[in-house]
Amino acid sequence: xxxxxxxxxxxxxxxxxxxxxxxxVLNQTLKEIExxxxxDESPDHCPAMCDEYAKQDSRVKVIHxxxxxxxxxxxxxxxxxxxxxxxxxxxxxxxxxxxxxxxxHTAIQYGADEVRSGVIxxxxxxxTVRHDVDKITVFRGKEEVKRFVLDYLGPxxxxxxxxxxxxxxWLALHSRKVIEENRIRFTSERQTLSEDMVxxxxxxxxxxxxxxxxxxxYYYRKNTQSLTHQFSWEKYKQxxxxxxxxxxxxxxxxxxxxxxxxxxxxxxxxxRNCIRQAFSINASFWERRKLAKAMLRDEVWYDLFxxxxxxxxxxxxxxxxxxxxxxxxxFLFFITKMMKYRSxxxx
Numbered sequence: 001x002x003x004x005x006x007x008x009x010x011x012x013x014x015x016x017x018x019x020x021x022x023x024x025v026l027n028q029t030l031k032e033i034e035x036x037x038x039x040d041e042s043p044d045h046c047p048a049m050c051d052e053y054a055k056q057d058s059r060v061k062v063i064h065x066x067x068x069x070x071x072x073x074x075x076x077x078x079x080x081x082x083x084x085x086x087x088x089x090x091x092x093x094x095x096x097x098x099x100x101x102x103x104x105h106t107a108i109q110y111g112a113d114e115v116r117s118g119v120i121x122x123x124x125x126x127x128t129v130r131h132d133v134d135k136i137t138v139f140r141g142k143e144e145v146k147r148f149v150l151d152y153l154g155p156x157x158x159x160x161x162x163x164x165x166x167x168x169x170w171l172a173l174h175s176r177k178v179i180e181e182n183r184i185r186f187t188s189e190r191q192t193l194s195e196d197m198v199x200x201x202x203x204x205x206x207x208x209x210x211x212x213x214x215x216x217x218y219y220y221r222k223n224t225q226s227l228t229h230q231f232s233w234e235k236y237k238q239x240x241x242x243x244x245x246x247x248x249x250x251x252x253x254x255x256x257x258x259x260x261x262x263x264x265x266x267x268x269x270x271x272r273n274c275i276r277q278a279f280s281i282n283a284s285f286w287e288r289r290k291l292a293k294a295m296l297r298d299e300v301w302y303d304l305f306x307x308x309x310x311x312x313x314x315x316x317x318x319x320x321x322x323x324x325x326x327x328x329x330x331f332l333f334f335i336t337k338m339m340k341y342r343s344x345x346x347x
Contacts, residue, residue, distance in 0.1 A: 003034040003059070005100050005173065007087045008077030010070050011037055015044040017092040017221065022053055024094035024219075026060075030101035035060045036077040041067035046091075071186035071195035074169075078176075078185065085173040092221050093122075093170070099217035103173040106211055110138055113175040113207040118216035119166060129216040132165045139210045148212075149204040150258065153197075153246070154265030157312035162269040169196045171218055174203065182206050187245060193238040197266075198245045205253035231277035231291075239270055240300055264308040268317075271301055271324065279336050292329045 007025050011018060025035050037050040037060060047064060054060040063076050074088060085107060089095060103115045118131040139148040148165070155164040178184075184202050189195040204210070246266070250259045278292040295301075310321035316335075323332045 001032075003083040004030060004032040004104050005085045005087055006034050006036060006077070006081035006083030006176065007089055007100070008036045008038065008074055008081065009089050009091050010040055010073035010077070011046050011050060011091045012040040012042045012067070012070075012073070013044055013046070014042075014091040015046055015049070017094075018046055018049055021089060021091050021094045022049075024097070025089060026053075026057060027097055028095075028100045029098050030104055033059060033100060034081070034083055036081060037062045038073040038077050039064045040069070040073040041065065069188050069190050071188045071199075074195075075185045078179065081176060083176055086176045086179065087173055088170045089218075090170055090220075094219045094221075096120075096217040096219070100173075102213070102215060102217065106136075106213060107173055107175075110140075110209060110211050112138075112209045112211045113178050114172055114204070114210040116165065116172040116210070116212045117218065118214055119168070119171055120216045120219045121222050122219045123222040127219075130166070131214045131216065133212045133214050135214060137212045139212075141208070145204065145207050145210055146254070146258070148210050149201075150254075150262040152200060152204065153250075153259065154262040154267075154269065157261065157265065157309055158314070160314045160317075162265070162272070162317075165212070167194065167197050167200065169199055170220075175207075178206050179203065191238065192242045192245050193235060194242055197242065198249065201246050201249040205249075231274070231281055236274060236295065239274075242270075243267065243300070261308070264304050267301070267304045268308065268321065271296075271304065272320065275324065275332060276336055279333055285333070289329045289333060292332060293327055296324055296327050296329070 009021065009025070014021070022035070022037070037053065039047045039050050039062065050062045054062045061080065063080065065073070065076055078086065085104060087100065087103070099117070103117060106112065107115045116132065118129060121128040121130065139145050152165040152167070155161060182203070184199065186195045187198045192198050247263065250263065274295050275292050278295060279288050281288055281291065305325045308321070310318055310325070313321060320332070320335055323335065
């Protein structure tokens, strides 16, 4: 019989973390799984480690391939997966023993194409749990799934959270049947910045039932020094490609009237992340301020600043939006520091 879940783990330069990741998957209480390790031409000892895991456990498959990045590594795993459902785990993270069993049994119970859980942010041994829902929440039928998809893209203006549902594929089980019937694959994060968002915008409109559960099973290892959290003009410009790719997929499934405010709320989140990164670079205050002002003058934010009803946002975000719209970067710098301080104090 085919496995119940195929777990795809792209591997690149994570020698220090790989064993914890793989052992957490091997020790799942759901035993009917296959584990697909995709060695993306890792330059360390990871390729040999992957081969050793395959020798020790017949459920492990190993793919060695030329380096093409995270998105394409996941595609290589999808190409050989045989499970009823598919899960993705990043190789510097790890998962709780009951994750796959809980998600799989929830999928069977509700006849779901997608089951999503909470996440545990893990940093220096400290754990912070994020729950997207407080109780099991079922989206059944095209209209309810549409509501889920648009809130996943970006919540309504009055919502405080910029992300109502985490923009990540590794929190979930995904129906392999839906993925394969619709020939869905990841784009390259080297082109579109967020391969998860593009994948979700292509997959989710095809679902008949999605379920969110409050439990946190996935341990996401936070590393503020990683490239994900650092500013570069190359990554900044990739946002244009991302926004275009997301809109192309939205235009297939929805009318502009249905998705427009959700799409702009997503852009607001990305704009805020850019400003935060600009103010975090190792430079003088005036250089950071100059960088932030240059970004805010970029045409990529024109529709956000001219069409979004920012006056409906919660107070702090409303003030932030006003300052950004009017390029008041000195004030933005201080409100960014204040918001960061409040976040640290809350944790």
